[in-house]
Amino acid sequence: MIKIEHMDKVFKQRDGGEFQVLNDVSLTINEGEFVSLLGPSGCGKSTILNILAGFEKVSSGEVNVFGKPIKDPGPDRVVVFQEHGLFPWLTVLDNVAFGLKQRGMRKKERYELAMEQIRTVHLSKFADRYPHELSGGMRQRTAIARALVMNPQILLMDEPFAALDEQTRLVLHQELEDIWLKTGKTILFITHNIREAVMLSDRVLVMSTRPGRIKKEFAVQAARPRDASDSVIHHVESQIMNCLADELEKVVKEEMGDDSYSIKKNSVSDRTFGHMGSGI
């Protein structure tokens, strides 16, 4: 359904130089799959999503959705953004109905459909509110409803829960899983949160940085609905941790410009030894 082959993406920089963000990325996402792209910041995971959404063009390689190359952004691949992207001058109801309006649907019909989606994300009471009157979690729910109402085959989610607090995020994870189980949409989920990726996805694609490429793929074969205490989840999580440790080190070193810094696994801090027994 989504097929990316040998894709490169190069950004032109202001000084005329070039910056390679993605190098030889290939991936396939099947219909109805929930796939996460996981990686440290700056690895180009959002760029992949932007290309699939149609906001950016590839430099080379092939990207096909339903066997066709991507031309423009469109409602068959709706994006849910990190910063909700709701229109502040419209109420929740009008925000959700916005896409349907573009299709030329009549007011009564589109409000009916929009209300139905608003009910699925448990916001019926807030349909006539404006976005700034809602909490962060409610805004993100509205954004999800606005995407779902278009009945897209693919849902592209760009770190949708990254700006939320932990409790809200956990609730929304469950809701998203429910929605996905009910609707069977294909979801590409971008995140830098390992637990989030493992809890939600069928497959997790771990990316490496500079230039960004797919480093490794992990299948999460745990029962649905997912349970945080499931041992399969923990196992995959620690595997991904190991896989990412090298990447994180690379990023940290680059940002701190310090070779001696290490966040390698199983290293024990000197501090603990220094104080050993001092509390007796």
Add this chain to the structure above:
Amino acid sequence: MVIWEAAYRIIGWESWKFPSLFQTITSFYDGFVHGQLLEAIGGSLKRLLIAFMISLSLGMLLGVLFAKFKAIDDTIGFLVIALQTVPSIAWLPFAIIWFGFNDISVVFITALGATWTMSISTRTGIRNISPIHLRAAQTLGTGNGWKMFVQILIPAAFPHIMTGVRVSWAFAWRALVAGELIADGAGLGQLLQDGRGLGDTALMLNVVIIIAILGTISDHIVFKRLEDKLLVRYGLEK
């Protein structure tokens, strides 16, 4: 006001320099009863509204063009910023040559006074729309044409546009009265000039007061309220 009247009586300056409170009130009453003031207000407001409508539409059109096309912005946009620094009354001599001592000249410079500010506000408003709203709209199927313009660009830029409207209105007022001082016809500026000709300072002061009242009413009651409502609705202020 009591001090004003008392000072007039005690110090006793001549009323051709500055009127007393009593004279002002009498003149105000006469002006309304004889319809002279009302006629002037009507005439001025008519010119103002015509000029204002022209500058709003022209200003917004220019602003949109500046925001959307870099080439236009670099050329005409730069010119507009230069023109904005010129007080529009400076164009009045030209207007008189082109149109004569009439309403058209006044409307012309009034519109000129407001258009530039309007276009710059519109441009800023559209430029400052967050890219996420544009992307969100595209992904929901607005495309990049008319639908995008009407449903996203204009509403998203609206708070800025509203500020532009308010400032333009004030500029238009200034240009209008200045223009009317020179041109013919019935209006507040002409009345001010007539008052000077007749040595009627009470009439002149009345015109000034009326201008202040109309300005305050329009700004505070109409525009400020509209703007505040808008800001609350957009969540920019609580």
